[in-house]
Amino acid sequence: MSELKQIGDRKMKFKTMALSLAIAGAWSLGTGALSAQASTTQHIVSQKKVAKFGKVTGNSAGSLYAFQTSEGALTLRATHQLRNFKHTAWEISKSALVQKANGKTYRYYYVKALGAKQTAKGWVWHRYLKTPKTVKLGAPYISQQAVKAWMGCESASLLEGLHYKGVLKSTGLVAFMKHLPRSKNNNPNNGFAGSPYKVTPGVFQSIFPKPLAKWGNTYTPVKNISGAKLSQLRAQLRRHNPVVVYVTLHFAKAQYGHYFWGTGINNSHVMLLDGYRKGGYHVADPNHGKYWVSAKKFARSYNYKHFAVAVE
Known part of the structure; x- marks a missing residue:
């Protein structure tokens, strides 16, 4: 076999290997993309009614949310900003564990405002609430x-x-x-x-x-x-x-x-x-x-x- 032919055969092998790797990579990326897409959805792990108890707004940086689910995927739609309820007492009646896209779980409470702002209700991350020292x-x-x-x-x-x-x-x-x-x-x-x-x-x-x-x-x-x-x-x-x-x-x-x-x-x-x-x-x-x-x-x-x- 001539030297030129050997060089040509080597180039053909490299191209074939590169194509194979590219295809494999594409499949890998495709699978990864699908996995990533699946992991970007959030869903409710568990939800239950609880014996009613009360807390007050602790961190006013958060929001109240409405839970909306479609085909198992959960969307949190903001309904109220806690900055408008800085000194509000809340009655808690339900608890939910939500898994976010990062794989971590977060506890949410379903709350209803007590007192003058009784119309405000929704889900809130539990760490935005605190137990009042004085009532x-x-x-x-x-x-x-x-x-x-x-x-x-x-x-x-x-x-x-x-x-x-x-x-x-x-x-x-x-x-x-x-x-x-x-x-x-x-x-x-x-x-x-x-x-x-x-x-x-x-x-x-x-x-x-x-x-x-x-x-x-x-x-x-x-x-x-x-x-x-x-x-x-x-x-x-x-x-x-x-x-x-x-x-x-x-x-x-x-x-x-x-x-x-x-x-x-x-x-x-x-x-x-x-x-x-x-x-x-x-x-x-x-x-x-x-x-x-x-x-x-x-x-x-x-x-x-x-x-x-x-x-x-």
Whole structure:
């Protein structure tokens, strides 16, 4: 074989190899492109309803989104900018885990604005929210003393909560108590025992959480959450739900009495819990007005019974 022919054969082999590599490379690039295209889509890994809880805007750089899915691919459409909701409290009802194009997963919460901006709702990255250190709802004060309802603290506290929620705002305590459910056998587990306007000897004059919640629920969602821990009371406040709490008068040590239906606290008192901060709780007390009480005093007094009714 001549030298020129050998050189020609070598060039032909190089061209053939180059073409083969190019084709292989094209297939490789094509496969890679398809893989890259697949990885650029984002999708929902999991989504579920959660027990409702509350947080506030932490980082106002983010947005609220609407989730839109098509053939498994997820698109996030911005609906609201958090910079317009810098001091807003949110109620969280759902949680979703979203896998982004980079392969990482991100937790999103479905939120609804509480208070004045109730129309705002959507999905938000959970790290844009935070748990507030202080909450003060500003529930109104209704005096039981002003209408001489000496034993009417439960009714007054419930009405404070209803007024905060915008319910029965033109109804005063006297008119409200005309609908107070009464116990025929003076058992506070069935309704109010005795009279809210006078002391009845031998009768434990109160209405306990179950019938109180049932009464309140005829006007707006009201729930008996008796047994709730203090952390659960704070969680209710973060959702803008004031809580009717059963404590002791002046947060003193409990004085027990025995009745046909069971044991009661003779120096019991009821008020509306509407705030908390480090070291304290804020109440609207129908007997003494609105004030802060130390966390230690409140906890000791509340923990005797753990009786509570949330106005939702």
